[in-house]
Amino acid sequence: MANTSNRSIFHVAMHPWFAMGHLTPFLHLSNKLAEKGHKVSFFSPTKTISKLKPLNLHPNLITFYPLVVPHVDGLPHGAETMSDVHISISHLLTVAFYLLKDHVQSLLHNLKPDFVFYDFAGWIPSFTRPLGIKSVHHTVVSAASTAYLVVPSRKLDSVSISSGDDNLETKLMNPPPGFPPNSPLKLHTHEVRSISWFVTRPNEHLGLSFYEQLTNSMKECDIISIRTCREIEGPYCDYMQAEYGKPVLLTGPGLPEKATQPLEEKWAKWLDGFKSGSVLYCAFGSEWVLRKDQFQELVLGFELTGMPFFVALKPPLGAKTVEEALPQGFEERVRGRGVVHGGWVQQPQILAHPSVGCFVTHCGFGSMWEALMSHCQIVLMPHLGDQFLNTRILTGDLKVGVEVERREEDGWFTKENVCSTVKSVMDEGSEIRAEVKANHAKLREILSNEDFESSYIDSFTNKLQELLIS
Numbered sequence: 124m125a126n127t128s129n130r131s132i133f134h135v136a137m138h139p140w141f142a143m144g145h146l147t148p149f150l151h152l153s154n155k156l157a158e159k160g161h162k163v164s165f166f167s168p169t170k171t172i173s174k175l176k177p178l179n180l181h182p183n184l185i186t187f188y189p190l191v192v193p194h195v196d197g198l199p200h201g202a203e204t205m206s207d208v209h210i211s212i213s214h215l216l217t218v219a220f221y222l223l224k225d226h227v228q229s230l231l232h233n234l235k236p237d238f239v240f241y242d243f244a245g246w247i248p249s250f251t252r253p254l255g256i257k258s259v260h261h262t263v264v265s266a267a268s269t270a271y272l273v274v275p276s277r278k279l280d281s282v283s284i285s286s287g288d289d290n291l292e293t294k295l296m297n298p299p300p301g302f303p304p305n306s307p308l309k310l311h312t313h314e315v316r317s318i319s320w321f322v323t324r325p326n327e328h329l330g331l332s333f334y335e336q337l338t339n340s341m342k343e344c345d346i347i348s349i350r351t352c353r354e355i356e357g358p359y360c361d362y363m364q365a366e367y368g369k370p371v372l373l374t375g376p377g378l379p380e381k382a383t384q385p386l387e388e389k390w391a392k393w394l395d396g397f398k399s400g401s402v403l404y405c406a407f408g409s410e411w412v413l414r415k416d417q418f419q420e421l422v423l424g425f426e427l428t429g430m431p432f433f434v435a436l437k438p439p440l441g442a443k444t445v446e447e448a449l450p451q452g453f454e455e456r457v458r459g460r461g462v463v464h465g466g467w468v469q470q471p472q473i474l475a476h477p478s479v480g481c482f483v484t485h486c487g488f489g490s491m492w493e494a495l496m497s498h499c500q501i502v503l504m505p506h507l508g509d510q511f512l513n514t515r516i517l518t519g520d521l522k523v524g525v526e527v528e529r530r531e532e533d534g535w536f537t538k539e540n541v542c543s544t545v546k547s548v549m550d551e552g553s554e555i556r557a558e559v560k561a562n563h564a565k566l567r568e569i570l571s572n573e574d575f576e577s578s579y580i581d582s583f584t585n586k587l588q589e590l591l592i593s
Contacts, residue, residue: 133237134162140243142205148263151377155580157181168203195219206409245340260344266351266359268509274366276300279334303358307519313534314511348372375579386472400480403432407485415439419450424541431460435468486513500548523563
């Protein structure tokens with residue numbers, strides 16, 4: 124049985140999906156729990172632990188347990204996380220993740236924590252129930268995207284799909300039954316095609332689609348927790364609780380810690396050369412890779428604005444470096460006011476630099492919060508999955524940013540689309556600029572209140588304690 128000696132302090136195991144966008148927020152939550160005195164056992168791929176250790180603020184209470192990721196045919200040797208694989212073979216990493224289940228079960232049996240938090244490991248409740256461990260399905264993507272896509276009433280299971288009652292794409296274009304009224308969440312044709320493939324493709328080991336894995340997991344777990352706050356996603360959290368009929372606890376948004384390391388000198392020096400709020404910064408996360416034609420159209424759009432810009436993107440498909448993929452003559456034309464960099468950069472420090480005035484983002488959930496906490500204008504270019512729905516929250520519910528217009532059928536954008544969207548939030552005198560800037564400032568004031576996040580964590584831990592003894 125799990126520890127019952129001291130109900131005011133509990134022991135949590137963390138088993139996040141092997142992507143930095145999941146491992147990092149799980150560790151951030153671990154820090155918040157350890158700050159309250161709780162013990163955390165954190166399961167991570169072996170080599171990735173070295174990347175996570177500097178983020179562990181409480182090494183006396185947070186212990187890493189290495190998981191050796193088994194090799195699966197088709198995966199690059201040594202691949203551990205989504206950063207190591209192209210999204211087209213991400214399902215192979217899912218297979219490797221699944222093959223670790225016996226090792227994870229053995230760890231849980233030996234550690235006997237009070238709770239285990241997980242997201243994609245939907246088999247966890249079958250392990251924890253006989254051990255008296257509470258299972259917590261912890262969602263690090265937006266409540267809105269989960270509520271829109273992964274609820275039982277959506278009926279995207281294999282039986283419903285094979286019945287052919289509805290066209291899958293048509294079904295996904297509309298919200299599920301009972302969804303919060305007046306929600307601005309909607310999908311475009313090209314987005315539905317991307318998502319339908321993703322949520323309905325079966326896992327070869329589980330025989331279940333991604334949709335079935337997540338809905339089954341949330342049906343079987345004891346508690347659902349979500350990395351969000353009611354101020355932004357309240358109606359979607361209530362809808363999730365109604366759909367699953369079990370406690371839905373909110374951790375708060377898990378806002379990024381203020382950067383303590385200074386910005387790398389060469390980038391700080393370059394940014395120092397421009398006036399306050401004038402530089403465009405663009406980054407699309409560690410996983411997404413553009414096609415070469417998309418990459419070129421994007422950077423040409425930044426050139427067209429006439430503004431200084433800093434672009435941090437992976438080399439596009441088929442290119443070894445960003446330099447070889449740039450349009451002909453581009454480097455000469457933008458020299459001195461434009462940088463395109465293919466390596467890792469310190470995003471929080473860049474967003475905090477006084478010269479940076481606009482953030483062009485894919486709206487991954489982590490980047491979404493970084494954008495909201497920044498003083499930058501927000502331009503959105505989602506590429507897959509929850510990013511589409513995160514974007515609609517910012518542009519529809521909150522009205523704090525503007526999305527780049529795209530072609531409905533295939534998602535193509537032009538350099539003119541990019542330029543005009545950026546200018547709409549950056550040009551003095553623009554009505555759109557004034558509206559989104561004012562809305563963003565009001566929301567940032569709420570989120571940056573020093574008691575805001577601590578009150579969420581206090582409430583979260585109190586409810587966990589109550590559920591532990593219930």
